[in-house]
Amino acid sequence: EAGVTQSPRYAVLQEGQAVSFWCDPISGHDTLYWYQQPRDQGPQLLVYFRDEAVIDNSQLPSDRFSAVRPKGTNSTLKIQSAKQGDTATYLCASSNRGRAETLYFGSGTRLTVL
Amino acid sequence: GDSVTQTEGQVTVSESKSLIINCTYSATSIGYPNLFWYVRYPGEGLQLLLKVITAGQKGSSRGFEATYNKEATSFHLQKASVQESDSAVYYCALSETNSAGNKLTFGIGTRVLVRP
Numbered sequence: 001e002a003g004v005t006q007s008p009r010y011a012v013l014q015e016g017q018a019v020s021f022w023c024d025p026i027s028g029h030d031t032l033y034w035y036q037q038p039r040d041q042g043p044q045l046l047v048y049f050r051d052e053a054v055i056d057n058s059q060l061p062s063d064r065f066s067a068v069r070p071k072g073t074n075s076t077l078k079i080q081s082a083k084q085g086d087t088a089t090y091l092c093a094s095s096n097r098g099r100a101e102t103l104y105f106g107s108g109t110r111l112t113v114l
Numbered sequence: 115g116d117s118v119t120q121t122e123g124q125v126t127v128s129e130s131k132s133l134i135i136n137c138t139y140s141a142t143s144i145g146y147p148n149l150f151w152y153v154r155y156p157g158e159g160l161q162l163l164l165k166v167i168t169a170g171q172k173g174s175s176r177g178f179e180a181t182y183n184k185e186a187t188s189f190h191l192q193k194a195s196v197q198e199s200d201s202a203v204y205y206c207a208l209s210e211t212n213s214a215g216n217k218l219t220f221g222i223g224t225r226v227l228v229r230p
Binding site: 044 | 211216217
């Protein structure tokens with residue numbers, strides 16, 4: 001069974017540039033999560049979906065970040081105008097609904113904003 | 115909001131010695147949260163080590179154990195005899211029982227280095 005796939009692995013931008021991250025969850029998983037992990041901190045939830053619907057995006061900086069999962073499978077997270085404070089690893093995870101279900105994480109995209 | 119506090123920084127321990135990583139939590143839900151330990155081994159992605167969803171119960175995996183102590187709001191991770199292969203970053207996490215999906219709140223992570 002293929003795991004969660006993320007691309008690109010790395011991205012380096014200047015402030016003000018845009019970037020998109022792509023995630024392919026485990027086949028059949030209905031829930032998809034995006035986490036931001038700054039260096040030496042724990043992952044922090046940005047947004048998550050059940051199928052194509054957003055369940056919680058309260059921690060997503062809506063002025064510059066957006067996330068979609070149009071067919072309830074793959075997902076894209078986009079930063080419109082990156083800031084140095086966005087430097088972090090962006091993790092995607094997927095799960096199947098159930099009580100306290102296990103999240104399966106991808107390897108992440110490491111973003112550096114100069 | 116919810117929060118998790120765990121042993122910060124790096125813990126260095128010699129092979130065959132015991133290890134404990136402290137974790138305490140604060141949850142806003144009326145019920146009791148679900149508790150987890152996730153681990154990231156070098157070169158690998160974050161993965162579940164163990165979970166406990168019932169207060170008072172113990173979870174175990176790969177020789178590690180953690181007991182859900184609701185009175186102390188703690189979920190410490192312990193192993194009696196570590197190996198070099200246990201070198202990794204360990205994250206304590208919780209989720210609310212009434213949330214759609216399994217929205218995890220993580221601690222800062224504890225890096226464990228096991229010396230031969």
